[in-house]
Amino acid sequence: MFSFKIDQKITVELIQQHQKEELFELVDSNRQHLRPWLLWVDKRKTPDDFEPIIKMWIHNYAENNGFDAGIRYDGKLIGMVCLHFIDWKNSSTSIGYFLAENMQGKGIITKTVCVLLKYLFEEINLNRVEIQCAVNNEKSRTIPEKLGFQKEGIKRQGQWLYDHFEDLVTYSLLKSDWKKFK
Numbered sequence: 294m295f296s297f298k299i300d301q302k303i304t305v306e307l308i309q310q311h312q313k314e315e316l317f318e319l320v321d322s323n324r325q326h327l328r329p330w331l332l333w334v335d336k337r338k339t340p341d342d343f344e345p346i347i348k349m350w351i352h353n354y355a356e357n358n359g360f361d362a363g364i365r366y367d368g369k370l371i372g373m374v375c376l377h378f379i380d381w382k383n384s385s386t387s388i389g390y391f392l393a394e395n396m397q398g399k400g401i402i403t404k405t406v407c408v409l410l411k412y413l414f415e416e417i418n419l420n421r422v423e424i425q426c427a428v429n430n431e432k433s434r435t436i437p438e439k440l441g442f443q444k445e446g447i448k449r450q451g452q453w454l455y456d457h458f459e460d461l462v463t464y465s466l467l468k469s470d471w472k473k474f475k
Contacts, residue, residue: 295354295362299408303401305362305374307354312363313343315370319393326394330430332454353378359386364405371396374405376413385421386413390436402436410440414468421467427452428460437464441471 297305308316317340320327328334337343350361359379364372372392379386388409390402406424413419424442426433438444442464450458 295360297362297408297412299404302367303404304365305405305409306365307360308347308350308363308373310344310347312370313347314340316340316343316347316363319370319372323393327391328455330427330433330454331391332452335455364390364392364401366396366401372401374402374409376409379419383421384419385423386419387423387425389424390433397432403439406436407440410466410471414471419468421465424464425451425461426464427454428462434462434464437466440466441473442466443470 295307299305317337320334320337324334354360357379359376361373361375363370364374373390375389377387377389388406390406392402410422413422422442424437425448426437428434428447443466445463445465448461448463451461452459
């Protein structure tokens, strides 16, 4: 099974079917926190709603096409980090993440993304990584800014979210930037 040890307390591992209840509980207990930024939150009303999604995540990983993994802190599921579709031809991908509200401000996502970047640039030799965030999601935007990503621009009304469009900001980090930054 895919697993990364980030530090003594933080690990990242693929979500498996037997963890659908735990994942549902994480999402359900953080609905108000996640809903302003993630359209899929309202679509996950029971643990069984995660079953086909987890199956797709496992398939994507098996096909060497990214992953969706749980972030654990002292063994407890507290968030997720996702490596979206890998464009092998152009040696690029994008990262997404979310974290339980009560776990914010501890550097968990920053540390996790930093270790993931090392893997992406040094182990599988990608050249470009993107992170997109809603313009108004300041906490999410802090991560790429801390890690030396460059702001490329705003995708105006780039995401439909329930009843309105959200502008998205795109950040990128190149392998050459990473070498200078680390």
